Amino acid sequence: MENKKELRTWLDDFQLNHPLVIAGPCSAETEEQVLKIAHELKNSDVSIFRAGIWKPRTRPGGFEGVGEIGLKWLQKAKAETGLLMATEVATAAHVKLALEHDIDVLWIGARTTVNPFAVQEIADALQGTDKIVLLKNPVNPDLSLWIGGLERLYNANIKKLGVIHRGFSTYEKTKYRNNPEWQIAIDLQNRFPDLPLICDPSHITGRRDMIQEVSQQALDLNYDGLIIETHIDPDNAWSDAAQQVTPATLKQMFVNLRVRKISD
Ligand code: PEP
Ligand code: MN
Numbered sequence: 001m002e003n004k005k006e007l008r009t010w011l012d013d014f015q016l017n018h019p020l021v022i023a024g025p026c027s028a029e030t031e032e033q034v035l036k037i038a039h040e041l042k043n044s045d046v047s048i049f050r051a052g053i054w055k056p057r058t059r060p061g062g063f064e065g066v067g068e069i070g071l072k073w074l075q076k077a078k079a080e081t082g083l084l085m086a087t088e089v090a091t092a093a094h095v096k097l098a099l100e101h102d103i104d105v106l107w108i109g110a111r112t113t114v115n116p117f118a119v120q121e122i123a124d125a126l127q128g129t130d131k132i133v134l135l136k137n138p139v140n141p142d143l144s145l146w147i148g149g150l151e152r153l154y155n156a157n158i159k160k161l162g163v164i165h166r167g168f169s170t171y172e173k174t175k176y177r178n179n180p181e182w183q184i185a186i187d188l189q190n191r192f193p194d195l196p197l198i199c200d201p202s203h204i205t206g207r208r209d210m211i212q213e214v215s216q217q218a219l220d221l222n223y224d225g226l227i228i229e230t231h232i233d234p235d236n237a238w239s240d241a242a243q244q245v246t247p248a249t250l251k252q253m254f255v256n257l258r259v260r261k262i263s264d
Contacts, residue, residue: 009159009160010159010160010162010196011162011224011225014047016047018045018259019219019223019224019225019226019259020047020048020198020224020225020226021044021045021047021048021225021226021228021254022047022048022049022050022086022105022198022226022228023046023048023049023050023227023228023229023247023250024037024038024041024050024051024086024229024230025037025050025051025052025229025230025231025237025244026052026055026202026237026238026239026240026243026244027051027052027053027055027063027065027066027238027239027240028051028052028053028065028066028070028073028074028087029066029237029238030066031072031073031076033231033232034051034070034074034077035073035077035080036232037051037230037231037232037247038077038080038081038083039080039081040247040248041081041083041230041247041250042081042082042083044254045251046250047083047084048083048084048085048086048104048105049074049077049078049081049083049084049085050087050105050107050227050229051073051085051086052087052088052239053065053066053067053068053069053070053071053074053087053088054067054088054090054094055088055239056088056109056111056112057239062239063238063239070087071087071097071103072101074087074103075101084105084132085103085104085105086103086104086105086106086107086134087103087105087107088106088107088108088109089106089107089122090108090109090112090118090122091118091121091122092121092122092124092125095122095125095126096125099126099129099131103131104131105131105132105133105134106126106132106133106134107133107135107136107164108135108149109136110137110138110139110166110203111139112136113135113136113137113138113139113145113146113149114138114139114142114145116149116152119135119148119149119152119153120152122153123153123155123156123158126156127156127157127158128156129158130159130160131158131160132160132161133153133160133161133162134161134162134163134164134198135150135153135162135163136164136165136166136200137163137164137165137166137167137185138168139169139178140168140169141168141179141181143184143187146163146184146188147188147191150163150195161195161196162195162197162224162225163185163195163197163198164198164199164200164227165185165197165198165199165200165204165223166178166203166204167179167180167181167200167203167204168180168181168184175210176206177205177206178204178206180204180214180217182217182221185197185199186221189222196224196225197223197224197225198224198225198226199214199215199218199223199225199227200226200227200228201214201215201226201228202227202229202240202243202244203229203240203243205243206240206242206243207242208234208242208244208245208249211228211243211245212253212257215228215253216257216258219257219258219259220258228245228250229243229244229245230244230245230246230247230250231244231245231246232246232247
């Protein structure tokens with residue numbers, strides 16, 4: 001990755017004077033739910049709307065996502081709100097469909113980053129794309145695996161790259177759902193200073209009452225952005241109910257957060 005500077009240009013294109021904010025539900029559930037949340041998030045600090053339509057569940061039996069139909073809902077949400085749309089891709093087939101539906105941001109989830117074959121397949125399907133591609137850290141605290149995934153994407157000539165720090169799973173229960181192990185992300189940031197680094201306090205904490213605190217820690221560590229799960233009815237969300245916040249709570253959080261202005 002000789003020209004790491006290139007990695008950053010897409011973030012500058014947003015011309016934000018505050019960190020990049022990605023928000024939206026863990027999962028797209030219905031067209032109505034997607035549109036309602038997107039409308040509540042427009043004209044706020046949020047630039048990118050997130051919603052998972054293919055959901056990698058740790059165990060079978062959970063809600064595994066609405067699938068392809070959700071891409072149409074995202075297209076509609078974009079047309080109505082102007083927000084850019086982001087979704088998770090885990091296979092080459094997902095990538096093909098997401099590109100066909102002109103999804104702006106594709107992220108690779110933590111359970112996928114652990115698998116070099118899967119990341120390579122996705123990288124090949126994304127070859128040369130001008131879409132924004134975000135790589136979450138692997139579920140286990142393995143910096144090399146995270147960097148390896150990044151290299152596979154970079155080698156596929158994907159220029160608009162970024163990473164999402166969503167914490168690392170542990171067998172021992174801690175106060176976090178996924179232990180942040182900040183040092184791993186900071187180490188990555190030091191090695192790739194021009195690579196946008198986004199914090200995912202939702203999956204780090206697993207609980208909505210800790211999201212502001214972890215977001216502030218990330219901002220104090222100079223992260224470039226936050227991705228925060230946001231739902232109109234968090235308690236009744238079809239996945240990750242305990243960690244989602246309402247659009248109103250999200251907006252209040254941005255009033256409370258000490259946000260570093262780029263001009264500071
Ligand atoms: C998600 O973003 O909803 C998700 C499944 O995240 P992760 O890959 O970090 O578990
Ligand atoms: Mn989730």
